[in-house]
Amino acid sequence: MLKLLVFLPLLGALLSGIFPKFIGKKGAMYIPTILCGISFIFSIILLHNAILGESYVINLATWINSGYFQINWALKLDMLSSVMLFVVMLVSTLVHLYSIGYMDRDPHQARFFSYLSLFTFAMLMLVTSNNFIQLFFGWEGVGLCSYLLIGFWFKKQSANAAAIKAFLVNRVGDLGLILGICLIYFKFNSLDYNTVFESVTLIKDNSFSLLNIEIPIIELCCFLLFIGAMGKSAQIILHTWLADAMEGPTPVSALIHAATMVTAGVFLVARCSPIFEYAPYALGFVTIVGALTSIFAAYVAITQNDIKKIIAYSTCSQLGYMFFACGVSAYSAGMFHLMTHAFFKALLFLGAGSVIHALSDEQDIRKMGGLYKALPYTCVGMWIGSLALAGLPPFAGFFSKDIILEAAWASHTIIGGFAFYIGLLAALLTAFYSWKILFMVFHGKSRGDISSAHESPLTILIPLTILSIGAIFSGWLGKPMIDTHHDFWHGTILILDNHEALKNAHHAPIWVKISPIIVALIGIFIAWVLYIKRLNFTQFLCERFSFLYRCSLNKLWFDEVYEYLICQPLKKCGDILWKKGDIGVIDRFGPDGIVNVCRKIAMRIKSIQTGYVYHYAFAMFIGLIAIFSWQFLLLFGWV
Amino acid sequence: MNSLIDNSNLILALPEIFLALWLLIFIPLGVYSGGSLAVRQSYFSLFAVIGLLGTFLILLSGGYKATIAFNDLIVSDKLVVYMKSLVLVAGILIFSISERYRSLEKLFIFEYPVLVLFSILGMLIMISSNDFITLYMGLELQSLSLYVLAAMKKDSKNSSEAGLKYFILGAIASGFLLFGVSLIFGITGTTSFTTLATSFSNMSLNQPLLVFAIIMILSAMAFKISIAPFHMWTPDVYEGAPTSITAFFAVVPKIAAFAVLMRILFIAFYEISFIWQQILIVMSILSIFVGAFGALLQTSIKRLMAYSTISNVGYVLLSLSLATSIGLESSIIYITIYTVSTLGVFAFILSMEKEKVLLDKISSFSGLSKSHPFYALTFTILLLSLAGLPPLAGFFAKFYIFRSLIIGDMLWVAVIGILGSVVAAYYYLKIIKIMYLDDSEELLNINSNNYIKYVLGFCAFLVISFIFFADSLIEFCINISKAIVL
Amino acid sequence: MVSIFFYLFAFILIFSSVFVITAKNPVHSVFFLILSFFNATGLFVLMGAEFLAMLLLIVYVGAVAVLFLFVIMMLNIDFKSLRTGIMKNARLGLIIGVVLLAEIIFSIMGMHYGKDKILGTNLSVVSNEIENTRLLGNVLYTDYIYLFQTAGLILLVAMVGAIVLTHRKRDNVRKQDATKQVLRNKSETLNINDIEIGKGA
DSSP states (O other): OHHHHHHHHHHHHHHHHHOHHHHHHHHHHHHHHHHHHHHHHHHHHHHHHHHTTOOEEEEEEEEEEETTEEEEEEEEESHHHHHHHHHHHHHHHHHHHHHHHHTTTOTTHHHHHHHHHHHHHHHHHHHHOSBHHHHHHHHHHHHHHHHHHHTSSTTSHHHHHHHHHHHHHHHHHHHHHHHHHHHHHHHHSOOBHHHHHHTHHHHTTOEEEETTEEEEHHHHHHHHHHHHHHHHTTOTTSOHHHHHGGGSOHHHHHIIIIISGGGHHHHHHHHTHHHHTTOHHHHHHHHHHHHHHHHHHHHHHTTOOBHHHHHHHHHHHHHHHHHHHHHTTOHHHHHHHHHHHHHHHHHHHHHHHHHHHHTTSOOBGGGOOOTTTTOHHHHHHHHHHHHHHHTOTTSHHHHHHHHHHHHHHHTOSHHHHHHHHHHHHHHHHHHHHHHHHHHHHHSSOOOSOOTTOOOOOHHHHHHHHHHHHHHHHHHHHTGGGGOTTTTTTTTSSOOOTTOOHHHHHTTOOHHHHHHHHHHHHHHHHHHHIIIIIOHHHHHHHHHHTHHHHHHHHTGGGHHHHHIIIIIHHHHHHHHHIIIIIIIIIIIHHTHHHHHHHHHHHHHHHHHHOOOOHHHHHHHHHHHHHHHHHHHHHHHTTOO | OGGGGSHHHHHHTHHHHHHHHHHHHHHHHHHHTTTTOGGGHHHHHHHHHHHHHHHHHHHHHTOOOOEEETTTTEEESHHHHHHHHHHHHHHHHHHHHHHHHHHHTTOOOTHHHHHHHHHHHHHHHHHTBOBHHHHHHHHHHHHHHHHHHHTOOTTOHHHHHHHHHHHHHHHHHHHHHHHHHHHHHHHHSOOBHHHHHHHHHTSOOOOHHHHHHHHHHHHHHHHHTTOTTSOTHHHHHHHHSOHHHHHHHHHHHHHHHHHHHHHIIIIISGGGHHHHHHHHHHHHHHHHHHHHHHTTTOOBHHHHHHHHHHHHHHHHHHHHTTOSHHHHHHHHHHHHHHHHHHHHHHHHHHHOEETTEEOOBGGGGTTHHHHOHHHHHHHHHHHHHHHTOTTSHHHHHHHHHHHHHHHTTOHHHHHHHHHHHHHHHHHHHHHHHHHHTSOOSSOOOOOOOHHHHHHHHHHHHHHHHHHHHHHHHHHHHHHHHHHHOO | OHHHHHHHHHHHHHHHHHHHHHOSSHHHHHHHHHHHHHHHHHHHHHHTOHHHHHHIIIIIIIIIIHHHHHHHHHSOOOHHHHTGGGGGTHHHHHHHHHHHHHHHHHHHHHSOOOTTTTTOSOOTTSOSSSOHHHHHHHHHTTTTHHHHHHHHHHHHHHHHHHHHHHOOOOSSOOOOOHHHHHHOOHHHHOOOOOOOTTTOO
């Protein structure tokens, strides 16, 4: 069943990708969707089985077999992967369904669905792998699909640029991941999860010295792996691609850049928890990066005007939450938030997509307003999503965000405390920008032409409804995930005994538990004041704190700094190397030189071929005599 | 005295006897039923193919048991049966792809299939020979038919020239062979491979005359498989001969010559491998490079294929020169894959026609990917396989050659061989570039019959899917070579 | 005595072979060829191989050489012009020939002499009791039947090949076809016209 689950999306991708004409336009849309639906049903069954304690590995084929190094194509089912399977398949299926409605006007549906299904397949390979190499295969596979889908409208210059940017930034992270994997192989002589995780304790004290500083191997491994995770999950420093990635079609943003691919980094950290647990400094780093990302992204989000970009930064910020949960060893809290976030963030994206669709591809929230009449269902969906995102009870986000903050507080470390307060502030901003969207899009006066706005078709509304239900109940249903008395994860997540943030979190004081709700309410209130009650006050604030405003609006100039510090020098270097080094030296003596030599030899051989038969006979004799003379001299020892 | 002509002897030679009898029926049949009438030609071809099929079936029913018959003159074992099957199957396929070309080029005379069958008969005799005299007889029967076939296009000057050149140079090569064999007979008193092997093991081997004899024999064989510096005839004959005959030249005689060369090297001369090893290495490296560089500037696809053949046989000879079981095994694999790829390539060449004239200029394939995507795609696959790109069959062929070289401690030779294949990859890729990227000058009109299409598709399919049945073929080749070399 | 004749025949054989190549007149070349065949026959006779000697005489001198002579005399080929380029490569050819010869001589000198080494098996196949022809026949039709038959096939191929390459349909040649002549009837060939009197011009 696991095999079917994984390969049905691939089948869908191949069918609609290679035989679009054969299965027709409708077929190219419905067949992948139905196949995904079947996979989704399987994933529910497998999740059920996994909860009952089932776990196994299916070996499909040997991939690499070189000396002692053996890598198999294998599908691993355990608690962690089954949760991911469920999340991925749910969102993927809904997005497929949604896309049928959303992409109805696009001429390249078959290609779109093929990419979507391919992405799903790659993601499934990633989560079900039982070794690092297959994980890397899936990792790159999702990266590739992300590239293809961001640049789906390849005629749009900005989409192409965004796709390339996403790909390149991810490469930086991937480099870290590759190095990490290499280092693991170097130290453990294996890339199989089980083998590696079992032998962690054996090498945890190994270290090597670099510039007289002793660096524990395991810290470095974790650090490198986390760099990979940072790239894929758009953490600060490597976050710049995510906002640009919104150039892709909205369902793509929902699937890849909100619910699944970007969470791969969190999954990686959770999967590698048996290694990370022995690397306290790396964990600290994870926490700091996560916390900084959460506040930074939330801060940038408040001033953005593109509805999708706001949600994208929100995603970034929520990923930061997940990471600092992992950083304080509350991996299960991170995974829990991953799941609830998948629901409400997909809901928000799909809702935003519905709005955009209704307004004929208008994305600027300043040109919207008062849409609740035209789009009642979407409006309700967005409200539910925002409530969940802000973490108000009893919506999903409440449970997961609460536990993360509590865990941060309960870790009783300086970094944990720092993360807690940062997290609170980010929660305030989160609530603020969420309601900014709601107020500016659905309430107040209309600022643009919305007369043609209409509610979206059923294929769009059904996923919205399902996700809304999920956004309401998934937190409550998923509570066992963070239950410390009963090991929900069946040992797939390792937490050392001295890292008891999660355990302590349940005994956090009442103010810690309530504070996220309070700050969220404050955030909503501010938003209400600024965008409904006193519109001119917004302007005043912008001018009064113009520096902060501009910082936020320009995303702290990350792109510009990168452009100036990295891109331009690199371009110059490349230019010099290309013109002087490549053309001047390598080409001249390398390819061009070799080509010239080859050409000369070829001319010589051609000129020998005179066409006269006596020349040929002569050549035969000369050959014969040359060979014989050579042997003759050898034989008599004259050479 | 008549004990030689008993059943066991006859059974061993049954495929050859059957084919010879079939030919003896064929000739009068052809003469008395309108041998040069165009309408009858497909029946004649069919008749020839049935003869080959019958031979094939008889061959397969004979089994693989290693036996010697006719007073040590002929032998049968796994290598013989496998190589004969390869020859027969390739012969049948070439018949099926050359039909249309023959109709275009006025080659619709019944002597054509007759001579092809004769040469195949010669090859069968060659392959199963266990004596230099048998080898020579088979070789002459084969070559004589091929000389005539090369010159068959009587209204073409090139064709007559090709036939004459091939004849004269072939006669010189035969002279070499006979000279070498007579010296060997003088030294050892025998011409039988198996007896030679034993007589070498109890005599002093440090004799210049023996070296000379071996060089003579190897040169003659090198001529037959077009190894440099005895390759000179190849491009001219390939170009001049009728294309369907070129296809035959490129594939079938090479299999037979290699089969007998394997037997000479690994049975008769195995004890004295120290003499021939160096010689073969030098010759094969030379031909790899002549093949690679010679093809670079060719504009005619037939000449290009000639050079391609030269470099490919270089690889086979290179791994034979190892004188190990692994080398033998990888050369058998290489020959098999080479046969399939080259057959496919010639199926393609034979289907490229415009206004009833076969195209020969490589540049005339431009824009083929748009007008005839099937042909362009299959041809691309075959060329990529010849260039040795994974995961196609050609890659594995080269891979096993280089692997055997490295195992045999000839790393530098392997490196040189790889360099040669890099150069060779250029001209294969150039054709692909022309087909896919260049704009077409004029549209081609391909009227090929379905056989060509099937053969082309079949070869391309085999080349792609090799990876799936590689294990069984390699296992099989290992068995063959284990039976020859202990 | 035998060795004197051996050296005589061998000497003449070599020199006549050289003259075959160098003679200016092609007819002379053929005559030298015939001379060399005769000397080779003499060598065979010295070895006791009478049958082969006769065979050589009958086949090569009687048939092949005479055929050559006919061809050369009947075809009007200017051999002078064909020879023009020959001296250009003669020096190189000479060098190669000399090198080859020297090497072969050295090789033979490097041989381990001894009756049992050269032609190691018994040479007593040539017996005086049974005549040569029978002896050959005995092995040719038994031990070497396979090769004998193959040789027959080679000759057949030679014949077929010769026919294929030379036989061609010429359009402008008038040929008598007896069958056609006999089979034709009156209605096909005769055309009876009614012609008015005085108008049959």
